[in-house]
Amino acid sequence: MSAPANDLLTKAAVLEGLPDHPAIKAVLAFNPESLTDTRFDRGELTLTIAAEHIRGAAAAVKAAGYNAFEDVTAVDWFPSSPRFQVSYHILSHAHKERIRLRVMLPAEDPSVETVTSVWPGANYYEREVFDLFGIQFEGHPNLRRIMMPDDWVGHPLRKDYPVEGYR
């Protein structure tokens, strides 16, 4: 796959610049409304997916060859809105390429469907995001704290949690 030389920073530019990209095609074929934004920046493709469609979009890109799940993590954009960004990094052994799926979640009761049914390897990573950010993953088989003790109060990687902890 030939990568474009320049960054493509808007959805229209990406759709025009990467018309044959397998991941974009797969997501659009799954549901055109699920793809809210895309961005090709510094050689990395980001697909922003509407939160309610993440499991379906994940299954679609997996079927398009993005077989190896690498990572799920979150970013807390406090105090902007929407507050939480969940980033999924998926690698394709066949295309030798990595994509990022992105879901934006509100500050109140952030919750998104789990992708463990698509990539079982997401299990621990989603637990980690739940533990450190307080984001719920619906349908996760064992959503418990993983790093912090079970009786811990608060979610340390949130931006309103001080570096040295609550006093």
Add this chain to the structure above:
Amino acid sequence: MTETAGTPILEAPQALGAHDQHMVLNMGPQHPSMHGVLRLVVEIDGEIVVRLYPEIGYLHTGIEKTCEAKFYQQVVPLTDRIDYLSPMANNLCYCLAVEKLLQLEIPEKAQWMRVLLTELTRLNSHLIWLGTHAMDIGALTVFLYCFREREDILRIFEAVAGQRMMTSYFRIGGLSMEPPLDFFDRVQGFINIFPEKIDEYSNLLTGNPIFRNRLMGVGVLSADDAVALGVTGPNMRGSGVDFDLRRDMPYSCYEKFEFKVPVATAGDCWARYEVRLAEMRESVKIIQQALDGMPEGPIKADAPKIVLPDREKMKTQMEALIHHFKIVTEGFAVPAGEVYQGIESPRGQMGYYVVSDGTAKPYRVHMRNPSFATLQAIETMAKGRMISDLVAVIGSIDIVLGEIDR
């Protein structure tokens, strides 16, 4: 025995009444075969593992949170401490990620030096794995031999970085300083003798019937399971998946090196042993190529606002002094954006996800460490086998708890 209060709930708990013959056993957090502070809650039927649940977090220090309070360049020493057996791989991954954010060109010599040193790190890490793995199985001699060679590597690290383990030698924009004059001779001396040493370990282990019986057919992980559970690196290649980021998605000029990617198909502990042993031989080849073709030139990028100036320049030129003062006191701003940089660390695919909001401190740094995902597969590998096989499995997957808990 029933589960008592305080024992973590096993995944998908079953009705206890049916299991009154089963015992719940805690292996760890302090246990001679645990390779760190790992606790395994094992449900056993006699000596057979019925269910297994890793309980982690004992080494959680919140490195990701700490990174958010540091300047970009101050994060480099923290990355050493994640995986204390392969510091250079962590340094490299973080530096590459930030350099990608900055769109910074790295001089060729720095790239080649990075390849050379990360491959030495791989040898260092695999030596520890081999020694401790063999020791778990009961072959104590190899441990001492491995540590003998590891000592040579640590001396090379000390010569080049001033530190044996927490090297922090790679910096954003290049290397921290020129390697000492006899550095290349020392590395050459080491890799001249090292292939013989691999033969020596192999002589002690490969034909050893006890070692073979303890590993062959034990802890089988299929290729599909390996990919599905996020297992990467030598563990995945031991299951027959032929993928290596160094070859397939090259970074830091790995595309200029010729090497084979060892793959075994059995997926058992023995396959993982064979893959790692073969990987050590390939690393030696890469180091030899790096020594032979080491280009001349600077070791730092030409970016005065990001890379600290040389000491001499700082003492003689006003501008260099100003840059030095600015970088040390205020850091340097990194353009907003997010990048994910993956490399092939000794344990598998490592990734750093760095998000910048345009200031001098990273907004978010996330480390994707291979051991964390590998641990998910441990139940698949050890289920239905004896407890003693569990010890062989833990040894063979080469986990480091520092990078699991971060």
